[in-house]
Amino acid sequence: MVAHGKQRYYTPEEYLERERDAEFKSEYDDGVIIAMAGSSPEHSAITFNMGVALAPHLRRAGCRGFSSDLRVRIDAVNKYYYPDFAAVCGPVESQTIKSMESLLNPALIVEVLSSSTEQLDRGRKWIAYQSIRTLQEYVLVHQDRPCVEAFTLIAQSGAWEYRKAEGLESAVQFQPFNCEITLAEVYADVVFKRPLSARR
Numbered sequence: 001m002v003a004h005g006k007q008r009y010y011t012p013e014e015y016l017e018r019e020r021d022a023e024f025k026s027e028y029d030d031g032v033i034i035a036m037a038g039s040s041p042e043h044s045a046i047t048f049n050m051g052v053a054l055a056p057h058l059r060r061a062g063c064r065g066f067s068s069d070l071r072v073r074i075d076a077v078n079k080y081y082y083p084d085f086a087a088v089c090g091p092v093e094s095q096t097i098k099s100m101e102s103l104l105n106p107a108l109i110v111e112v113l114s115s116s117t118e119q120l121d122r123g124r125k126w127i128a129y130q131s132i133r134t135l136q137e138y139v140l141v142h143q144d145r146p147c148v149e150a151f152t153l154i155a156q157s158g159a160w161e162y163r164k165a166e167g168l169e170s171a172v173q174f175q176p177f178n179c180e181i182t183l184a185e186v187y188a189d190v191v192f193k194r195p196l197s198a199r200r
Contacts, residue, residue: 028080057179063089073102076131085110105134136176
């Protein structure tokens with residue numbers, strides 16, 4: 001650990017040792033440990049629904065899904081994040097330090113947005129995730145309204161294509177996995193704090 005002024009900087013090994021014994025999860029941002037806030041019922045329900053809806057399609061494509069308990073290691077920018085949902089296609093590649101295992105090769109990452117995390121998920125995290133060589137799709141799911149945004153890597157150009165699906169009657173395509181799921185599936189049993197009819 002190195003201290004600069006009042007800010008403490010931890011090595012990945014120090015972070016993982018702390019994380020192993022911690023009561024609550026924290027993320028690691030290039031030396032800085034950031035405590036994670038608990039999720040809302042809506043956030044948890046959406047994450048669960050997304051995993052359930054995607055699971056059969058992922059299996060058919062030879063891929064596996066993982067819950068938010070699995071850390072992702074981003075070597076290029078020295079970060080550890082806990083995405084809400086991740087999927088790997090083919091063999092799992094992982095890093096093990098201090099008996100703590102972290103995923104290295106996600107093909108899909110899903111983050112459920114909240115007012116406290118949206119700026120981070122759209123900015124710093126998204127920039128970091130783009131450095132993962134295996135990542136093919138990054139998906140942002142709103143929890144205050146039925147809206148899903150997806151960024152898909154175009155292999156030929158290396159550019160990211162943006163798509164948005166909005167409304168319970170619409171569907172979001174997961175192009176690398178050749179499937180789509182409806183927003184009605186994603187938001188099943190979710191009660192929005194502000195009725196959809198009041199948004200007009």
